[in-house]
Amino acid sequence: xxLQRSRPPLLETPFEVFDxxxxxxxxxxxxxxxxxxxxxxxxxxxxxxxxxxxVDKTLSLSMADIxxxxxxxxxxxxxxxxxxxxxxxxxxxxxxxxxxxxGNARWTGVALRDVLDRAGVKAGAVAVRFNGLDQPVVDSxxxxxxxxxxxxxxxxxxxxxxxxxxxxxxxxxxxxxxxIVPGWYSTYWVxxxxxxxxxxxxxxxxxxxxxxxxxxxxxxxxxxxETGFKTVxxxxxxxxxxxxxxxxxxxxxxxxTVPIRGIAFGGDCGVSLVEISxxxxxxWQPAALGNDVGKYSFRQWSSQMTTPQSGxxxxxxxxxxxxxxxxPAEPNWNGxxxxxxxxxxxxxxxx
Numbered sequence: 391x392x393l394q395r396s397r398p399p400l401l402e403t404p405f406e407v408f409d410x411x412x413x414x415x416x417x418x419x420x421x422x423x424x425x426x427x428x429x430x431x432x433x434x435x436x437x438x439x440x441x442x443x444x445v446d447k448t449l450s451l452s453m454a455d456i457x458x459x460x461x462x463x464x465x466x467x468x469x470x471x472x473x474x475x476x477x478x479x480x481x482x483x484x485x486x487x488x489x490x491x492x493g494n495a496r497w498t499g500v501a502l503r504d505v506l507d508r509a510g511v512k513a514g515a516v517a518v519r520f521n522g523l524d525q526p527v528v529d530s531x532x533x534x535x536x537x538x539x540x541x542x543x544x545x546x547x548x549x550x551x552x553x554x555x556x557x558x559x560x561x562x563x564x565x566x567x568x569x570i571v572p573g574w575y576s577t578y579w580v581x582x583x584x585x586x587x588x589x590x591x592x593x594x595x596x597x598x599x600x601x602x603x604x605x606x607x608x609x610x611x612x613x614x615x616e617t618g619f620k621t622v623x624x625x626x627x628x629x630x631x632x633x634x635x636x637x638x639x640x641x642x643x644x645x646x647t648v649p650i651r652g653i654a655f656g657g658d659c660g661v662s663l664v665e666i667s668x669x670x671x672x673x674w675q676p677a678a679l680g681n682d683v684g685k686y687s688f689r690q691w692s693s694q695m696t697t698p699q700s701g702x703x704x705x706x707x708x709x710x711x712x713x714x715x716x717x718p719a720e721p722n723w724n725g726x727x728x729x730x731x732x733x734x735x736x737x738x739x740x741x
Contacts (some may be wrong), residue, residue, distance in 0.1 A: 391418065393456045394485045398423035398524075399562065403490040408653055409634035412680075412688040414493035416554055419641040421562045422470050422491065422576065424534045427525040429582065432566055439550075439567060443588035446510030451564055453552070459500040462549055464572060465687035467655045471575035471602065471624050475727030480614050482727040489632060494655070494688040503544045505586065511540070518543040520569050523582035532596035536578045537589065538571065542681070547572050550583060572686040573658030574626055574676075575729075577602050593668045598623055602726075610729045611722035627657040628731040629717060631664050631691065631709035638736035641707035645699045650693040656711030656729075660685035663710040668695045670704045671719070671733075677707075685712070697740055708733040 401421040407414060441449040469492035476486035485491070506518070519537040526533065529711035542548065549570045552559055559565045564581030571578040576689035577597075593599075603621040604610035609628070612619055634723050642648050653659045660682065665674040680690030697703060710716045721732035 398426040400485050400511050409683045414569045416560050419493040419580050420491050425524045425526045429523050439584050441509040441586045444515045444590040445588050449509045462501050463498045465496045465684035466572040468576045471577055471728045474730040478727045484656040486729050497551040498553035499549045501546055503546050511588055514590045515540045515588050517593050519587045519593050520580040521585040522580045523584050533593050535597055537593035554715045575624055589681050590638040604728055605724055609722040610724050614723055629656045629709040629711040630731045631707045633707055640738050641741045642738040644740045647694055649694050654686040654709040655688050660711055660712040661689045664691040665708055666693050671706055704737050706733055706735050
């Protein structure tokens with residue numbers, strides 16, 4: 391793993407891991423915590439998750455209660471909203487991730503809707519707020535909490551996961567329960583989840599009203615000097631593809647046919663098309679798509695390119711999702727370094 395920060399832990403997945411398959415191994419899955427006071431162990435026999443607020447009855451569910459409920463499973467990409475922040479120009483503050491603040495796993499757990507139904511959501515509920523066992527270092531700092539609109543929380547896809555790739559959820563990835571919000575950035579994927587609160591008014595806590603907000607513009611893009619723009623809470627992901635077997639500035643043989651492959655995801659829906667260009671975007675050719683294991687998952691793709699006899703070349707890859715959304719040719723910019731999804735470019739060295 392690439393150590394970005396030790397307290398709280400920020401660990402980036404080495405990019406070569408993504409060439410091994412669509413699912414990211416648990417011990418190489420990126421890690422991002424907001425506060426440094428994190429339990430190093432959890433007594434499962436004593437652990438309980440509260441369901442409270444604007445409900446018919448307050449619940450305190452044990453892990454045995456959760457494990458006895460009907461199970462659901464889905465494959466979904468977990469991507470930090472600041473993935474690739476280290477590539478922003480001009481530079482911005484925050485963890486200087488390259489492209490490895492993401493991972494894809496098969497998550498097993500229970501539907502949040504089923505948990506809410508056991509408590510009984512009252513009429514007038516507008517949102518559901520989630521809190522975990524991590525705590526700030528100082529009392530004056532805001533507890534990390536995130537919320538979803540009530541209809542989103544009850545869509546049947548949002549889930550409480552206790553397994554990751556068929557194994558027990560690791561402590562660093564949120565043991566014993568983690569909220570899974572497929573298609574949305576990982577700031578909503580609350581780890582060590584132990585509190586669910588149904589709200590009858592919009593959530594005004596710091597992490598919704600102030601932090602993790604983006605410009606209300608296409609691609610959350612503004613000029614570095616721009617001010618006074620409207621913001622909204624960050625939300626759904628956008629399509630991104632990557633080349634995984636050829637790195638930028640890697641040496642490739644002149645005048646050769648070179649196989650290329652990679653991964654892509656559609657954001658909050660599936661991938662419909664991946665294309666590559668070897669002439670700086672003047673022409674594009676479709677790649678072959680691999681097995682589809684779910685609309686929120688990575689999907690492998692493959693193609694080949696013919697390298698020039700001499701000189702330079704620019705390899706580009708772009709994706710279109712099933713909503714018809716395609717990546718922009720120019721990178722976005724915002725002060726938080728969020729939501730980069732520009733067409734990927736690399737320049738292999740011809741030899």
